[in-house]
Amino acid sequence: MLILSNVWYCTFQREILKGINMEFLPGTKYVILGTNGAGKSTVGYVIMGLEGYKPSEGRIFLDGRDITDLSVTERAKLGITLMWQEPARFxxxxxxxxxxxxxxxxxxxxxxxDALEFVGLDPALYLKRLVDKTLSGGERKRVELASLLLLKPRYAILDEPDSGIDLMSLDMINNVINYIAQYGGTPIVITHREEMAYNTDYGYLICAGLILKTGRTEEVISAFRGTCEVCKHPNLPVNGELK
Structure with missing residues (x-):
């Protein structure tokens, strides 16, 4: 089990995450849902242990082991992988x-x-293509999804996986998410779109670094609709509630 326990993350005297508590079980599909700027991607970066994203307070545990101070490389060896919203070029x-x-x-x-075909790329056309600016953002995103199929990570953090990919490809992304869960991995989908949330089991609704709702995905989506999409509150949530 992957656990975030009372995780705070601050930068430049700004509180980005405010006492986040999350649990991720093997084989379960999760969503972290919220509007842009809510702190969703920061959660993923903190889990992955990217440079500059060590919690200001709180701890991260994997199978009971404290991994808060481990490097990205050490966490990757333990089976944690992050798929970037904007894939890198090499x-x-x-x-x-x-x-x-x-x-x-x-x-x-x-x-x-097989992995390339799974994500809709013809191996004959793409095996020798360079992973550089000659590939579109959508093509690079598909290549990164193919890498998840081959790596088979224990915990796969997918940051806005549909970014740069047309709506017709949503089924393909969901197939990748399902595949991860089927072999016992844990996909963690970070998104601001309901469409990407539907194919998950359990979710966290986050706003301004606070968790406003946890529960079954349909409950979290309902809270998102009723709170975030019609939000008229100019101020940040206080003590987990909108004031």
Whole structure:
């Protein structure tokens, strides 16, 4: 189990996360839902342990082990992966090299081709394409989704996975999310869109760094509709409630 216990994150004397408590069980599909600027991506960065995103207070536990002070690399070795909202470009590296981690990932070429086909990319056209500016944002997002299929992480954080991808590809993204859960992994979908939230089991509604609602996804979406989409409150939530 992955646990965030009373996690605060502050930067430049601003409180971005304010006492976040979350639990993520294996094989369950989660959503972190909220409007832009609510602190959703920051939760993902804190879980992944990106540089500059160490909690100001609180701890992060994986299977009872405190991983708060572990590096990104150490967390990756424990099975935590972050798929960026804006995928990185790697000049001089082709898709096949990227997906196999330069040959270090123990997968066959057939498995690489299957992963590309799963996300709607023709291996004959993409294996040797460079992961650079010649790929569109949507193509790079698909390549990154293919990497999740091959890595099989224990915890896959997907930050706005539909960003840069047309609406017709929503089923493909959901298939990737389902695949992760089926092998016992835990997909954590970060999004501001209801459409991406529907294919999850349990959710957290976040606003201004506070969790306003936890529960089954349909309950969280209902709270999102009733609170965030019609929000008329110019002030931040106080003690977890809108004032």
């Amino acid at each position: 000049d001089g590296i082709n898709v096949e090299t990227y997906l196999t981690l330069g040959g270090r990932l123990n997968v066959s070429k057939s498995e690489v081709c």
